[in-house]
Amino acid sequence: MGKLALTLACGDYEIMRALADGRVRPDGIDLLVLTRDRTRILRSARRDECDLTEFNLVGYLIDRLSDERLTALPVFPHRRFRHGFVFVNSDSGITGPADLRGRRVGIRGRVPAAAVWMRGILADYHDVPYDSVQWIDLFGIMGEPPDGAADAGGIAESNVRIDEMLLAGELDAIITPSFPRAFITGDKRIRRLFPDYKQADLSYYEKTGIFPIMHAVVFSKDLVTAHPWLPASMAYAFEESKQAAYERVRNPRVLPLAFFQTAWEEQRDVLGSDPWEYGLGPANRRNLETIIRYTAEQGLIPSRPEVREVFVPLDSDAFTGTPGF
Numbered sequence: 001m002g003k004l005a006l007t008l009a010c011g012d013y014e015i016m017r018a019l020a021d022g023r024v025r026p027d028g029i030d031l032l033v034l035t036r037d038r039t040r041i042l043r044s045a046r047r048d049e050c051d052l053t054e055f056n057l058v059g060y061l062i063d064r065l066s067d068e069r070l071t072a073l074p075v076f077p078h079r080r081f082r083h084g085f086v087f088v089n090s091d092s093g094i095t096g097p098a099d100l101r102g103r104r105v106g107i108r109g110r111v112p113a114a115a116v117w118m119r120g121i122l123a124d125y126h127d128v129p130y131d132s133v134q135w136i137d138l139f140g141i142m143g144e145p146p147d148g149a150a151d152a153g154g155i156a157e158s159n160v161r162i163d164e165m166l167l168a169g170e171l172d173a174i175i176t177p178s179f180p181r182a183f184i185t186g187d188k189r190i191r192r193l194f195p196d197y198k199q200a201d202l203s204y205y206e207k208t209g210i211f212p213i214m215h216a217v218v219f220s221k222d223l224v225t226a227h228p229w230l231p232a233s234m235a236y237a238f239e240e241s242k243q244a245a246y247e248r249v250r251n252p253r254v255l256p257l258a259f260f261q262t263a264w265e266e267q268r269d270v271l272g273s274d275p276w277e278y279g280l281g282p283a284n285r286r287n288l289e290t291i292i293r294y295t296a297e298q299g300l301i302p303s304r305p306e307v308r309e310v311f312v313p314l315d316s317d318a319f320t321g322t323p324g325f
Contacts, residue, residue, distance in 0.1 A: 004227060010035060010054040010077055010217070015276055018244035019237060026237035028229065033191035052234065054078070058295050063312050064299050070218050072314045075233060075238045075278050078215040082118040083204065084197035085176050090189050092172040092200060103172035106136045106162045110300060112245045113214040113291065114177035120294030130298065136171060138162050166190060171297045202270065210287050211275055215309075215314040222310060233278040239278055246274075274316065279319040280307060 010016050012035040018024040020033040032052065056079045063070050088094045094103065100122065107115040119135075122128035138161055163180045165171045167189045174180070182190045194200045206212065207227070209243045224230060252260045267275065277284060296304045 002091070003028055005032070006051040007032045007034060008052040008184070008217075009050040012036065013077055014245040014249060016077060016212070016244040016245075017248075018241040024241045024244060026236050027233045029233060029237075031237075051223060052217055052219045054215050056111065056113050057216050057291060058116050058300060060216055060218050061292065061295050061301055061305075061310065062111065065303070065305065067143050070219060071072065071221050071224060071237075072216045072218045072310065073235055073238070073278075073313070074280050074284065074311045075217040075235065076213045076215060076276065077213050079213050080114070080198075081204070081214060082114060082121060082175075082199035083200035084175060084192060085114060085185060085196045086118060087166065087176065087180060087190050087191040088164050088173040089171065089195050090191050091169065091170055094172060094193065097122060097128050100173060100193075101130050101132040104134045104136050106138055106165060106171040107160055108133075108138050108176065110137055110298065112177055113212075115175050116294050116298060116300070117212045117214075117291065118175045119204055119298060120290070121204065123209070123297075136165075138165075148161065150323070163190075187274070194275075204238045205270065208286070208290075208321050209283055210290060211271060213284070213287050213291065231312045231314055235314055239319045242276055242278070255305040279314070280311060 003239075008019070008031055010033065012020075015232050016033065016035065019026075019031065020035055025031070052073075055072075055075075059163055060070060060072055064072070092099075092103070094100065101270050109115065119130060123130055160169070162174050162176070166174050166180070167182055167187065173193060180190060183192075219232075248254060249262070252264075257263070280288075285307050290309075292301075292307070295301050
């Protein structure tokens with residue numbers, strides 16, 4: 001019997017590189033990794049374009065609790081601290097988080113994990129309750145449901161629209177998954193809510209131990225039923241690829257950063273030896289319990305499932321390897 005042919009759609013991440021270039025080969029699987037079509041990652045979980053897919057964690061929770069067709073590996077390709085992605089109109093008079101209360105704050109849909117995390121963090125740690133803000137959902141304005149995010153045109157249009165509304169004063173602030181174009185080009189009409197966002201992120205981590213998880217790897221339950229060995233094989237391969245990335249980038253010649261070694265050591269001192277840890281260990285369970293709570297509090301799911309209910313069961317030794325830091 002030949003190997004099982006599967007496709008994986010994910011971002012072009014260093015931690016996935018060894019899988020993408022074939023240096024790591026999952027046992028029993030002939031894996032094709034697709035990293036360049038971003039919209040495929042957004043489309044494929046619903047349209048079965050790929051067998052395994054990096055997918056927005058909040059979107060997965062919504063799908064998982066509605067039809068239970070999908071399941072997920074506790075593999076998290078994308079994490080990001082979020083304080084640096086809240087932007088305000090420079091003329092809004094907003095000087096701190098508390099000033100967001102009563103203001104018009106734009107988000108690019110309610111489902112993206114970036115918005116769910118930051119709204120929850122503002123409520124929990126900055127005294128900005130959900131109902132104290134006028135949330136402006138850009139997909140709602142454009143007449144698109146949350147699933148409209150799967151359309152590349154919708155993404156592009158919402159990105160332009162939310163920037164324009166902030167600069168025109170129609171919005172006082174925005175929460176974004178990435179940098180607004182006006183901010184990148186140095187437009188003085190836009191600035192960060194948290195000027196020292198790094199310190200805000202560090203303080204958040206010191207309080208919570210959470211490096212926010214944005215995405216997980218999802219696939220159909222039917223695939224697991226047909227091939228019960230598949231989750232363990234892929235889990236081990238994902239871990240092996242991550243460890244290969246740690247080993248590769250430890251060499252300061254790899255990245256064109258003058259102070260790379262300083263940043264590397266600082267990250268290790270703060271986040272530990274494996275910031276991109278996979279599995280359902282204590283730190284990841286706390287992380288996932290928090291995003292599940294936020295997703296429920298924001299009305300996106302009807303209940304708060306246990307973490308173990310929404311991830312495929314794996315033995316404790318499925319993720320093995322020596323941390324590379």
